[in-house]
Amino acid sequence: MSETHQTMKMLPGDEIRQIMWRYADRYDIQMAVMGARSVARGLIARLVADGERNTHAWTEGKNELYKAFDESGITAAGLDTEFGGIIEGPRNFALGLLAFELSWVDGGATTTSLINNLALGPIVEKGTPAQREKYMNACRPLQPGEDRKVWRGAFALTEPLPYVGVDTGVVSGRVSVARWEEGEEPLLQVEKRGRFLTNMAVANFVTAAVESGDPRIKSSCMVILEDTDEGVFDRGAPTLKLVHQLSNTQDPIFSLKVPASRIVGGYTVKDGVIVPNCTHSEIIEAVFARTRVTVGLMAAAKLLSAVEPVIRYQRGRFRGAAGIEPGTPRYDLGLQMKEDALQRLAEVWATGEAAASLGFETTRLFDAFTPAERQAQQTFAEQGVSGRGLLKFLRQPQADAVELLGLLAQPEEARDNARVETLLADPLVRYVWQSALCNMLCPATKLWNTGYGANVMREAVSLMGGYGITEDCPGFLFQKWTDMQLEATYEGPEVVQRRQISVTMNNEVFLAQVKAWSADLKRLAQAQPQTGAGAIAAAFDMWLWMRDHISSRKDAEGRPLAQNTRHGVLFPMADAISWLLAARSFLADIRELA
Ligand SMILES: Cc1cc2nc3c(=O)[nH]c(=O)nc-3n(C[C@H](O)[C@H](O)[C@H](O)COP(=O)(O)OP(=O)(O)OC[C@H]3O[C@@H](n4cnc5c(N)ncnc54)[C@H](O)[C@@H]3O)c2cc1C
Known part of the structure; x- marks a missing residue:
């Protein structure tokens, strides 16, 4: 990280995003992003501006979306390459990026692009080879000269x-x-x-x-x-x-x-x-684990898309008034001179960044987990383990993963690196580790990005004053805010995510991971205190302490605090860890840039 103090002059462009979100070496994904962007800022923006959102009817204009998605590669990004797909490898990540691009303009259109993946999801995840072939082929976009109906x-x-x-x-x-x-x-x-x-x-x-x-x-x-x-x-x-x-x-x-x-x-x-x-x-379970992350990324895009319209509006607020001359702070910065306006906008931006970092990290994790999961399932089938037997079978890999994370928490020069290598080479250890992370990061992305994100999006609308609740408001901010309420609801409302987190947060492997993150952040805080790593580490430690506390205590009436029906105790813990995961992911992306 640079020693000189610099301020950010504009939102990061593609070159920076490609590094932060780790796709600088994937030209195919960069091209797919460009395709999605042109549909978003072309057809979709036009449909919204033309008032197509003012009717419930499925009009000719709206129906054009399917053709645009087919022609731009958006539909094909969800298919296996043997059935016309265009992304080899990290499909969850690529689909996340496309959804991010589309929802920069409109969440409903994004949902129209994603729904085929949800419909195909059961077939992709668990279908027979014949089912996969039939339905993916049926959904494959038309090739030049082809004349057939593309299925939805x-x-x-x-x-x-x-x-x-x-x-x-x-x-x-x-x-x-x-x-x-x-x-x-x-x-x-x-x-x-x-x-x-x-x-x-x-x-x-x-x-x-x-x-x-x-x-x-x-x-x-x-x-x-x-x-x-x-x-x-x-x-x-x-x-x-x-x-x-x-x-x-x-x-x-x-x-x-x-x-x-x-x-x-x-x-x-x-x-x-x-x-x-x-x-x-x-x-x-298998389908939602992946598709919920994409919904979280839609929220991230909306928050980030609000920054520029707010800055433009607020900076120009006093221009044209008598005595407000160019070059004066009131002319140049307008309402952004005011500390509250500036800080609230910074919060909109930081929430969007952290939501994007958390969401993209989760998609990358799922891309890594998918082959590990297949391999593990094959092992279970070969060894004939299932149901309760599986818990017993995974007891040792689980203990090994905790040991691995304990080692990773130590400074590299001080730990037993040979043992680290051995443990990392074990596919079942990697499986339980990644599985524990997926089971936390997916619900955290859906919960924090869409739920807390919707609250922050309301702040963005507020920053536009009365303009924010008119049809003329640039960036469609009001629609984005209300759309986010649906995104916080479909594919499992917040309560579903909180319930999942309040169970999976107790996995010993996840707890060992939190300790390893905390140790790593403390080392970073010592070397570079300005990163804020120390605050995140301290917050992780407090969360761990609180989880220990509620696991062993009862209330005044003798009821255990950690009983699974005690939403009033467990859900704030779920919200808190989601906040921290988002902050950690954001810092990890900034370190990638350093
Ligand atoms: C526009 C739109 C598109 C959709 N698309 C699809 C689709 O394509 N396919 C599909 O299958 N579904 C779809 N859905 C349905 C969506 O997934 C459900 O609406 C959502 O999962 C919530 O279910 P519900 O509406 O029945 O809420 P309810 O089950 O009635 O819950 C309402 C609220 O009650 C509270 N609550 C409920 N249960 C509990 C509990 N056990 N503990 C604590 N609190 C609780 C929560 O606050 C919850 O949000 C769509 C919904 C909408 C609005």
């Missing part, structure tokens, strides 16, 4: 109240056996009502969560429905959303007959019973 998908988990919402375990959609002739593939009857399903105005296929409604089907599962299946495929009425009008959302009704080969991940038949290879919960 929807993801159907949520049901009309009082059914599945925050609690995804209880599904009322049902699957039963409609016909099953000797030696033939069973035909299933699927009954599912959906609520708030994105892309339902156009979807050709739907991945739907259903519970077994038949003793001949062992468990819940996800099934793939198509708009040409026999029965009712009623797209339902549009949701009258106050936000995200550049995506389409409807409440559909399905009553369809589908072959059993549509069960996501396949099935086996045991004693005359269809046994799905994956339950709906297993699939949803």
Whole structure:
């Protein structure tokens, strides 16, 4: 880091972002970013400016989005390369960057671009090879000279109240056996009502969560429905959303007959019973773990996109008044002369930066984790371990990961580096380490970026005064603020993320990681106190102390503080650690620049 004191004159440009977010060597990703930016600042900005957000209807203009996404490579970025995909390797990261670019202008349009990945998610994560091939090929954008319909998908988990919402375990959609002739593939009857399903105005296929409604089907599962299946495929009425009008959302009704080969991940038949290879919960967990991070990155882009409109407005606020001459602070800085206005804007910016750093770090982590997870799952299958047996099987790797992090907490010159190498080379140690981190960083990104981010976005709107709540406000700040409330809600509202964190924060591997981070930050603070590393380290230590405290104490009525129903105790801990993770990621990105 430079010794001379310099101030930032403008938001970091692409060259700096590529270093901070670690894609300076990925020309393909840089090109994909450019493609997304041109769609965002071209078609999408035009749709918003033309008032297309003022109608719930899915208009011709809005429908143009799909073509633009196909032509710019945005659709293809979500596909495997063998099925027309364009990103080899870090797909979570690349999709995060594209979502960041699009939501710089509009969150609803971003959702329209992402929904196919969510619809395909169950198939990508757990589908059979035949399912992956069929549906990814169907979604593949048109190549020059090709004439076929490009399929769009929807993801159907949520049901009309009082059914599945925050609690995804209880599904009322049902699957039963409609016909099953000797030696033939069973035909299933699927009954599912959906609520708030994105892309339902156009979807050709739907991945739907259903519970077994038949003793001949062992468990819940996800099934793939198509708009040409026999029965009712009623797209339902549009949701009258106050936000995200550049995506389409409807409440559909399905009553369809589908072959059993549509069960996501396949099935086996045991004693005359269809046994799905994956339950709906297993699939949803794998899908949301990745897609929630992208939503967090949408929030980051909005916060950062607010900085320039606010500066422009506030700097020019007094210009033109009698006696305010060019060259005077009131002329040059306008409202930005005032400490409060300056500091609040700095907070909008810093929140956006930290949200981006946390989100991109999490996408990179998932890209590294995906192969480690596949390898570990293969090992589990080969060794025949599952369920409770898995906990026992992973006990040693878990202990080794804690040991590894203990070693990493020590200065490099003082620790047993040979042991570090040995532990790092063990795939199961890496698996439990990365898994512990993913299980914290994903919900923290979704929770902090969208929830706290929405609060800070309100501050950005305030900084524009009355202008902020008019249609003329540059940067569509009001729409971005209200859109963020939806992003804090869909794919699991804040309560879902807090519940997850209040469990996964107790993983010994994560706690060892926090100690290692704290030790590293203290060393940095000694060498470069101006980085603020000492404050983050002290905050991590306080959080660790508090977690220990609540784990062992009871309240005045004798109830343990750490009981999982004690949201009033656990949720503030979840919020606090999310803050700290964001601050740490931001500092890590700045160190990358140094
Ligand atoms: C525009 C839009 C698009 C959407 N797209 C899709 C889609 O494509 N596919 C899909 O499947 N779903 C979709 N959804 C649904 C979305 O994921 C759900 O709305 C969300 O998960 C919350 O569920 P719910 O609305 O039923 O809230 P509820 O379950 O009714 O919860 C409401 C609130 O009650 C509180 N609460 C609930 N349970 C608890 C608890 N156990 N502990 C503490 N507090 C609790 C929380 O504050 C929570 O936010 C979409 C929603 C919208 C609005």
